[in-house]
Amino acid sequence: MRRHVLIFGIVGGLLIATLQYTEYRFVVIEHSVELYGALIAVLFAAFGIWLGLRITRARETIRETVVVREIPAQAPAVEPFAPNTASRQSLGITARELEILSLVARGHSNREIATQLFVSENTVKTHCARAFDKLGAARRTQAVQRGKELGLLP
Amino acid sequence: MRRHVLIFGIVGGLLIATLQYTEYRFVVIEHSVELYGALIAVLFAAFGIWLGLRITRARETIRETVVVREIPAQAPAVEPFAPNTASRQSLGITARELEILSLVARGHSNREIATQLFVSENTVKTHCARAFDKLGAARRTQAVQRGKELGLLP
DNA sequence: CTAAAAATCACCCAAAAGAATGACGACATC
DNA sequence: GATGTCGTCATTCTTTTGGGTGATTTTTAG
Numbered sequence: 001m002r003r004h005v006l007i008f009g010i011v012g013g014l015l016i017a018t019l020q021y022t023e024y025r026f027v028v029i030e031h032s033v034e035l036y037g038a039l040i041a042v043l044f045a046a047f048g049i050w051l052g053l054r055i056t057r058a059r060e061t062i063r064e065t066v067v068v069r070e071i072p073a074q075a076p077a078v079e080p081f082a083p084n085t086a087s088r089q090s091l092g093i094t095a096r097e098l099e100i101l102s103l104v105a106r107g108h109s110n111r112e113i114a115t116q117l118f119v120s121e122n123t124v125k126t127h128c129a130r131a132f133d134k135l136g137a138a139r140r141t142q143a144v145q146r147g148k149e150l151g152l153l154p
Numbered sequence: 155m156r157r158h159v160l161i162f163g164i165v166g167g168l169l170i171a172t173l174q175y176t177e178y179r180f181v182v183i184e185h186s187v188e189l190y191g192a193l194i195a196v197l198f199a200a201f202g203i204w205l206g207l208r209i210t211r212a213r214e215t216i217r218e219t220v221v222v223r224e225i226p227a228q229a230p231a232v233e234p235f236a237p238n239t240a241s242r243q244s245l246g247i248t249a250r251e252l253e254i255l256s257l258v259a260r261g262h263s264n265r266e267i268a269t270q271l272f273v274s275e276n277t278v279k280t281h282c283a284r285a286f287d288k289l290g291a292a293r294r295t296q297a298v299q300r301g302k303e304l305g306l307l308p
Numbered sequence: 309c310t311a312a313a314a315a316t317c318a319c320c321c322a323a324a325a326g327a328a329t330g331a332c333g334a335c336a337t338c
Numbered sequence: 339g340a341t342g343t344c345g346t347c348a349t350t351c352t353t354t355t356g357g358g359t360g361a362t363t364t365t366t367a368g
Contacts (some may be wrong), residue, residue: 094314107296109354123316129356139324140295142261142353250345264325276347283326293354294325315364325354332346338339 034069084151091150097131098152099122121125238305245304251285252306254278259298259307 088098103113110128114121128140135150137143147153188219238260251299257267264282289304291297301307 096315104295104297107291107293109293109297111354119315122318124355126316129358132356136262138356139261139263141258141298144295144298145259145261152312248344248354273345274347276349279326280346283328286326292326309368311368312367313364313366316362317356318361321357323348323354323356327350327352329349331348334343334345336341336343338341 014119087150088152091134092154093131093134097127097134100127101131101143102153104128104140105147168304233308237253241304242306245288247288251281251288254281254303255285255297256307258282258294259301 091100100113100117103116108116110121110124112126117124128143132138132140132143135143135146137146144153161279210297247255254267254271257270264275264278268278269280282297286294286297289297289300291300298307
């Protein structure tokens, strides 16, 4: 959070510096204002996207405590799977760990998972390691197997 | 979380103010290039945030419909399980390959499988590689997943 | 506000897994 | 006898995983 401001400050400072520089450099020589504008545009667009993603990601984690409600459950059609919260909590497996675990179970590599969740591969590995530890698994295939046994995975 | 936006707004405002200030200070030119730049900057930043929100919204809605029912964590009744011979043969997967595959699915390592079947680890790897190829899998977890989808594995 | 829990990331190292070859024998079948 | 499939094994090399440790940041709970 403080880092965001810091980064923003730095970028802003650089931007201003660039502004002044380009002012002296280009404007006098009547260079393209469009290029200059486009540069800032791209810069800020990228920053905006990044910020937007960050914001929504924060909101998603809050959302986690949502719906767990009983339902008639008569249609086994496309079985909407709900992980067994009891065994999950008794093992101390966090929601995030389970999320990664389910992606592992779908056959994704750590790198793929990292890309998909917008985190670093190292983070995925950390989550994996902790989940494996809590499940008493030495391999991901074993973890998946255990997870299914415990009703944590579909 | 929403503080991000707030801070972003404030800093943005400050930036614009600064730009205008520097304009009065430095500019001897008729248009304010900075103001122009800042304008697109803000515009694109907003666009970026909007885009970020939009990108993640799709994922969120999916996530929301997920949780519906708890599943009893009890093991499925001891069913014999007969592997689907049709899809097995149509893929050209041999019995031996399926045998190794099922051990992979149970979470065993190549070495363990090799020991268990009295063959070399290299042999296991070969069988694995061929099975993965026939299943179109790049990883063992993926192969297991596909195998279950196809009814080859319990 | 503060303390605890969770999530994030980095680094190093070792082990496992996988890809790409090539090879050899057993066996069935035509 | 030639052919083809299958199971077996080796070698080399690259990638992926996993273990261990420590650190920072964010979130949550009290």
